[in-house]
Amino acid sequence: MKSVYIHIPFCSSICTYCDFSKIYYDEKIVGKYLNSLEREINNTYKHELIKTIYIGGGTPSSLNTLELERLFEILEIFDKREVEEYTIECNIDDITEEKLMLFKNKGINRISYGVQSFNKRILKTLGRKHTKEMVENVIDMTKKAGITNINIDLIYGVDGVTLEELKQDVDDFLKLDVPHISLYSLIIEPHTKLYIDSFPTIDEDLNFLMYNYINNKLKECGYKHYEISNYAKENSESKHNLVYWNNKEYYGFGVGASSYIDNVRYDNTRSITLYLKGNYILNKNILTKRETMENEMILGLRLTSGVDKDNFYKKFNIDVEDVFNIKDLLSKGLLTFKDNCYLIEEDKLFISNSILIEFLE
Numbered sequence: 001m002k003s004v005y006i007h008i009p010f011c012s013s014i015c016t017y018c019d020f021s022k023i024y025y026d027e028k029i030v031g032k033y034l035n036s037l038e039r040e041i042n043n044t045y046k047h048e049l050i051k052t053i054y055i056g057g058g059t060p061s062s063l064n065t066l067e068l069e070r071l072f073e074i075l076e077i078f079d080k081r082e083v084e085e086y087t088i089e090c091n092i093d094d095i096t097e098e099k100l101m102l103f104k105n106k107g108i109n110r111i112s113y114g115v116q117s118f119n120k121r122i123l124k125t126l127g128r129k130h131t132k133e134m135v136e137n138v139i140d141m142t143k144k145a146g147i148t149n150i151n152i153d154l155i156y157g158v159d160g161v162t163l164e165e166l167k168q169d170v171d172d173f174l175k176l177d178v179p180h181i182s183l184y185s186l187i188i189e190p191h192t193k194l195y196i197d198s199f200p201t202i203d204e205d206l207n208f209l210m211y212n213y214i215n216n217k218l219k220e221c222g223y224k225h226y227e228i229s230n231y232a233k234e235n236s237e238s239k240h241n242l243v244y245w246n247n248k249e250y251y252g253f254g255v256g257a258s259s260y261i262d263n264v265r266y267d268n269t270r271s272i273t274l275y276l277k278g279n280y281i282l283n284k285n286i287l288t289k290r291e292t293m294e295n296e297m298i299l300g301l302r303l304t305s306g307v308d309k310d311n312f313y314k315k316f317n318i319d320v321e322d323v324f325n326i327k328d329l330l331s332k333g334l335l336t337f338k339d340n341c342y343l344i345e346e347d348k349l350f351i352s353n354s355i356l357i358e359f360l361e
């Protein structure tokens with residue numbers, strides 16, 4: 001069984017921090033894009049059973065109802081008899097009851113909302129158009145439409161934000177009573193508006209204080225920290241994202257999407273012009289055994305449950321300790337061995353990048 005990622009690159013406005021593959025919504029391009037997406041899927045999909053589908057972006061919800069219907073018609077090709085999770089990413093300001101009913105009727109059982117903050121000033125800095133009241137209203141509508149498996153994306157670590165303001169954001173999130181949250185510290189990437197405007201990065205110590213506060217508060221409220229940036233109530237972990245972190249195979253369709261099939265990684269073009277012409281693939285990379293093992297560790301150690309020593313052996317026919325310098329990381333306290341798994345303890349997850357890099361040759 002495989003998983004499928006579908007990339008819809010359109011957004012009705014562009015956020016100041018965004019470096020994803022996206023363009024402004026344009027009715028004239030959407031139709032052509034969906035036709036090209038349909039061709040790409042038809043050319044590649046081998047009719048396997050599909051376990052999870054994730055429609056991401058961009059902002060899939062920026063499409064109007066007719067365009068969304070066309071998208072779901074294209075996705076009919078997938079064998080969904082055993083689909084466990086079917087997610088769509090949405091922006092709060094796009095949501096109508098009509099769209100929610102359409103999602104529900106088409107089998108969507110999880111929605112991920114890009115909220116980022118509830119604070120007017122922070123939302124303005126990030127270039128987001130919604131308000132706290134709109135978020136509350138949309139979450140209420142979503143639950144009433146029968147979709148209760150909801151994720152909220154939040155951003156912390158925005159320069160100029162006080163710890164008190166962050167606490168308020170976390171409280172506002174908790175009041176929504178949704179089972180999953182993805183939390184990201186703001187990174188100012190080149191080519192974004194914040195970068196061009198020389199927006200300052202937050203003080204590292206304050207950022208760490210914020211991270212610790214969020215971590216403790218969410219745990220106190222019943223959320224399990226199961227991946228570096230993700231927290232979930234029991235049984236509400238993202239099944240689709242677990243496919244990536246467990247280094248399993250998936251299809252990726254759409255501009256800028258990536259696939260991992262039969263040990264080959266494919267990266268699609270990020271150029272919409274090339275994509276519309278049917279020049280889908282930019283890179284094809286057959287992974288060596290060493291690269292696959294590195295991915296197993298780098299992705300698996302993002303999970304707080306870590307990498308199972310026996311599973312590693314079963315997959316690669318070699319002990320993990322014979323491939324990587326695990327002893328050194330254990331002696332420095334950067335890695336822990338618990339219940340037959342190698343893992344990064346929660347108090348080190350904040351510096352996980354510097355640990356994960358040790359697994360690259």
Ligand code: SF4
Nearest residue numbers: 011014015018057058
């Ligand atoms: S909605 Fe998402 S993809 Fe679109 S500009 Fe904002 S962050 Fe980027």
